[in-house]
Amino acid sequence: MNIDLLTKYFPQLTTRQLEQYEIIGKLYPEWNEKINVISRKDIDNLYPNHILHSLAIAKFLEELRDGTTLVDLGTGGGFPGIPLAIFYPACRFHLIDRIGKKIKVAQAVAEAVGLENVTFQHGDMGECHTKFDYVVSRAVMPLPDLVKITAGNVDRKNSVNKYPNGLVCLKGGDLAEEISDTRYPAMDVPLTDYFSEPFFETKSLIYVPYK
Numbered sequence: 001m002n003i004d005l006l007t008k009y010f011p012q013l014t015t016r017q018l019e020q021y022e023i024i025g026k027l028y029p030e031w032n033e034k035i036n037v038i039s040r041k042d043i044d045n046l047y048p049n050h051i052l053h054s055l056a057i058a059k060f061l062e063e064l065r066d067g068t069t070l071v072d073l074g075t076g077g078g079f080p081g082i083p084l085a086i087f088y089p090a091c092r093f094h095l096i097d098r099i100g101k102k103i104k105v106a107q108a109v110a111e112a113v114g115l116e117n118v119t120f121q122h123g124d125m126g127e128c129h130t131k132f133d134y135v136v137s138r139a140v141m142p143l144p145d146l147v148k149i150t151a152g153n154v155d156r157k158n159s160v161n162k163y164p165n166g167l168v169c170l171k172g173g174d175l176a177e178e179i180s181d182t183r184y185p186a187m188d189v190p191l192t193d194y195f196s197e198p199f200f201e202t203k204s205l206i207y208v209p210y211k
Contacts, residue, residue: 002047009195010055010087020086020113021051027112028077031105037077048197054080057136057168058087059194060205065160066090069132073125073150074098074140078106080170084136085110085118096121096128124149131155137169143178143186147208151184154210166209172202184208 002025003018013021025046032043042049057080068091072081075095085093097103100122110118121128126149135150150167159165170191171178179186187207191200 005047005052005197006055009052009059013087017086017089020115021083023113024051024082024086024109027109031077031109035077035101035105037102037105045199048199050079051083052195052197053170053191053199053203054083054138055087056170056191056194056200056203056205057084060163060168060189060207061134062162064088064091067092068134068161069094069155070134070136071096071125071128071130071132071153073135073137073146075106076102076138078109080136080138081118082106082109082113082115085115086113089117091117093118094121094128094130094132095119096123096125098122098124125153128153133159133161133165135167135169137167139169139171142181143169143171143175143206143208144181144183147182147184151210156210163207164209164211166207166211169206171204171206175204175206179206182208184210 028046029043032038071094073096075081075097081093081095095106103120103122107120154165189205191203
């Protein structure tokens with residue numbers, strides 16, 4: 001089910017990309033034995049619940065211009081940043097997390113698969129003063145808080161992709177209140193629009209353009 005699951009939804013993946021996804025599929029369970037970056041109960045569901053889930057952002061953003069920059073806030077062991085960096089080899093990713101040992105796992109995985117388009121930061125968004133085209137994230141905090149701390153890190157002048165620069169995050173459950181409390185307009189995309197596996201029935205992608 002593992003790699004077949006990716007080719008089912010992304011038939012355009014190259015041999016090199018598939019090799020990289022296969023490698024991370026072996027590395028994360030090994031690392032998880034030492035440092036808990038994914039729930040022990042969930043590691044067997046690495047491909048659908050973590051790799052494919054991360055790639056929902058690629059389903060939404062579609063093609064990105066070479067050189068597009070993305071920051072992954074609260075990346076943990078590298079999600080969604082590492083699956084996305086494999087998918088978009090011509091884009092640049094910066095992965096941030098407050099927990100140093102998790103960043104070390106993400107760094108080791110990126111090095112093992114030969115990713116040269118990823119940088120890492122142990123810290124929080126307030127310590128990052130660079131502007132990016134997109135902020136990406138997986139359920140690290142309520143949407144209004146996420147918008148508040150990331151709005152200053154998005155380049156609002158130079159949008160060159162299909163969607164204006166902004167925040168693209170993956171969340172679950174009933175998000176109506178979070179969206180209504182956000183001071184920017186937000187688009188809520190159910191992940192069942194992209195994927196048919198049961199895991200995605202309660203999951204959404206939220207896009208907030210920063211104009």
